[in-house]
Amino acid sequence: MIMLELGDNEFQRIRDIMYAHSGVCLSAHKKQLVISRLRKRLADLKLAGFQDYLGLIERPGSTEMSNFINAITTNETYFFRHSAQFNVLYEKILPELVAAKRGGAEPLKLWSAACATGEEPYSLAITCLEFFKMSRAPIKWVVYASDINDEVLERAKRGFFPDRSLRKTPDPIKDRYFYRVHSDEDPRQAGYELDHALKGRVEFLTHNLLAPFVYMDMDVVFLRNAMIYFDETARHKVTGLVTRAMRSGGYLFISPSESLKAEDYGLLPYGSSIYRKL
Structure with missing residues (x-):
């Protein structure tokens, strides 16, 4: 498995983009969660790292934004919870x-x-x-x-x-x-x-x-x-x-x-x- 590194500046950009487009506030300790959630997406797109991915989702007219939000916001639940x-x-x-x-x-x-x-x-x-x-x-x-x-x-x-x-x-x-x-x-x-x-x-x-x-x-x-x-x-x-x-x-x-x-x-x-x- 390829090791992905997410720099502090890149992580902050991801947090800002997520908040601006969905209202979801990623706390500072969610970096590893972001890496694990986006790893498959980067692999599917054959991108070398998060800098390339950020360039993609910030590109005017890009359709990647929904995939980005989907990857981050997926959560596990079950029937008749509570x-x-x-x-x-x-x-x-x-x-x-x-x-x-x-x-x-x-x-x-x-x-x-x-x-x-x-x-x-x-x-x-x-x-x-x-x-x-x-x-x-x-x-x-x-x-x-x-x-x-x-x-x-x-x-x-x-x-x-x-x-x-x-x-x-x-x-x-x-x-x-x-x-x-x-x-x-x-x-x-x-x-x-x-x-x-x-x-x-x-x-x-x-x-x-x-x-x-x-x-x-x-x-x-x-x-x-x-x-x-x-x-x-x-x-x-x-x-x-x-x-x-x-x-x-x-x-x-x-x-x-x-x-x-x-x-x-x-x-x-x-x-x-x-x-x-x-």
């Missing part, structure tokens, strides 16, 4: 939202912001399917899923997941919504294929959280494990834009490891890392 929040959604929030919408024509709208490879929005869709199968409420619903990373969105749309993505998924859910895929030739090709009908329940779209969302009046927004990549200024802007896309009475879910000043955004604490918009 499962207690999905339990609250199923047991308390969905019944409240359905009761408020009875007789109305508007569908229930859920949004997985920064959805990565799709585990979160599909978990939302499964939760809705399970709830409406039980309640038989005649309410239409839709799950929107967005990410800045086009590559992970394509993976999400394919609906194939390795075993590790379902490590917290109950067996009955696996049986109802997934098909087991075996591969004797290459174990890496083994995993789970999502039921085709479930794939159609999620609408994926490319979106930068620093820009207004294309849809409004969200009933439920999951904005989890994304804010850690932004500085305080960007976090404030993102949270403001997300809450602006929510309807009054909508619910915002954040990661249990994150925090926000609810009163700054017209939110009231509802539960563990869950907020309700006034």
Whole structure:
């Protein structure tokens, strides 16, 4: 394996470019992460080092910027991460939202912001399917899923997941919504294929959280494990834009490891890392 060196000046340029184009703030100790994430891209392009790569992505008209952002922002996740929040959604929030919408024509709208490879929005869709199968409420619903990373969105749309993505998924859910895929030739090709009908329940779209969302009046927004990549200024802007896309009475879910000043955004604490918009 070729040893790649990333000088301090080059690393700072990468940090500046990443922040300018995505709002993601790479901390000073992320240099090795950047090297590991970009190594394959440099090899694919047959570039000798980061100086050449920076010249490429900064070139006017270059199409490499999206590949650069994709390489840096790819993150691992799994189905029903922070499962207690999905339990609250199923047991308390969905019944409240359905009761408020009875007789109305508007569908229930859920949004997985920064959805990565799709585990979160599909978990939302499964939760809705399970709830409406039980309640038989005649309410239409839709799950929107967005990410800045086009590559992970394509993976999400394919609906194939390795075993590790379902490590917290109950067996009955696996049986109802997934098909087991075996591969004797290459174990890496083994995993789970999502039921085709479930794939159609999620609408994926490319979106930068620093820009207004294309849809409004969200009933439920999951904005989890994304804010850690932004500085305080960007976090404030993102949270403001997300809450602006929510309807009054909508619910915002954040990661249990994150925090926000609810009163700054017209939110009231509802539960563990869950907020309700006034």
